[in-house]
Amino acid sequence: MAHHALMFSTPAGGLIWRINQVISRDAGFVLRNCRERGIEFDGLHSPRECFGSPEWQKEFLEGAINHEDSLRRGYCLTVFTAMERLVQFRTILMGKGVRRKHADLTVGEFLELVNFVYDYLQDRCDCAFATKWKTRRSHEEKLFPEGEQYNINDIAECHAISAELFVLRALGDSKAFKNRLQRALNGPYGEAFATAVDIGATGDQYGFSPYYVQAAALASLCGSVDTIDPDALKERYIEDEFPWHRFGTWKLQNGAAITSSVLNLLEWSQRPLFGQESNWLRFADWTDMTSIEGVQDFFSSLASLGLDLQVYTMHQGAILNFRFLATTLVESRPSKDPIPFEKLSRDSWIAETNLSIPMIEYDNGILFSGFNLDEIYKQDHPARSMRAFASMRSPVFQLMAHIVNGTSARNQFAEFYERQVPSIDILRGKISEHFKKPEVAESVCDMLKNVYERGLKATLLVTQRRYV
Secondary structure, three states, X not given: OXXXXXXXXXXXXXXXXXHHHHHHHHHHHHHHHHHHOOOOOOOOOOHHHHHOOHHHHHHHHHOOOOHHHHHHHHHHHHHHHHHHHHHHHHXXXXXXXXXXXXXXXXXXXXXXXXXXXXXXXXXXXXXXXXXXEEOOOOOOOEOOOOOOOOOHHHHHHHHHHHHHHHHHHHHOOHHHHHHHHHHHHHOOOHHHHHHHHHHOEOOOOOOEOHHHHHHHHHHXXXXXXXXXXXXXXXXXXXXXXXXXXXXXXXXXXXHHHHHHHHHHXXXXXXXXXXXXXXXXXXXXXXXXXXXXXXXXXXXXXXXXXXXXXXXXXHHHHHHHHHHHHHHHHXXXXXXXXXXXXXXXXXXXXXXXXXXHOOEEEOOOOEEEOOOOHHHOOOOXXXXXXXXXXXXHOOHHHHHHHHHHHHHHHHHHHHHHHOOOEEOHHHHHHHHHHHHOOHHHHHHHHHHHHHHHOOOOOHHHEEOOOOOO
């Protein structure tokens, strides 16, 4: 839960979300084109490994039966190349082991990669991005210099550890507090946490404020790294916006960082995360589930609803993050200007938080409450004209939409890169317990298994209850 505010409802979290979306959709596109052409993989190598082989690529291109087919196959290879660069970029952003994997990465190499990725995302997502990234550093410098070899993953762990320390401090257990602090400095995220200790240094008996670190971690992920106003300048400097730079320079410019974060969150929380030309949404007023087209319409509508619900929760979380940082900013000023919004009561804050975290999966159950679609779809939205819109209000239907949205993306990635994913069977008991209707769980899970696990290698499916 400590990661959620950072990794789901910030511009940097939104960037990671869209990278995952684009990679999985591109993987699905490439696999679909292979199936349409009867291309099978040998079973010894993943589709990704085959596409990465020059010999396989040559054979793939030579298999074209006409000019149109040749163009489509060439485009599939172009998409694959872009996917590889997206995966590389994601690894730099949040992969583990920065010191081991990216110690030699230069600023110039990262800059070239960033500009390629943002151009590609702008095309894929049909929304505006900063596409002219610059740097004030030498292109030959290491992106992660000695003592600063950490990324989003490390910063998120600092935030989570600070949440633990916050509780220990509140309990007045200074011994446990200092022991946990030392373990964090000696642990795998020690380099980032050393920066955190400097950020949170205090003169009291604890010598450290977890609150300062949590604010710094949140603000570091609120640079302008995701979609922007179409009329805004396309130029950005990596030192101003990327999380590890903002975290590392927090003590020098925390006021400017909080101010920019507040403005970025407010703008991002109101901005569409993808455009119509992306073709990510496809609602259909399905009526006949006996035909292939009817089933396709049904699942495309489920996935579209799930995506809309997901974006809505991301925006709701961003608003809470905005309120938190805006309050921090206002209360830190000597003038004590009034906070520019009404304070939330405890119960109201919990209700708002529930809107930003719609579903939690536990070992033995699910926490899910559903949404009021009137808050998501305006009166003139095309979805409201469908006869199926009434079904979309159902909590069962909305839960299925969440599962379909996540499963379709995750399984397409798993099939292409041969990664393990949780089997739908893990959900049977949890859904049954949640709705108190075993027949609902059986019906939903059987249908989802038939669609998403048919043809997927059994070795990629994990059935352990603890797999999340």
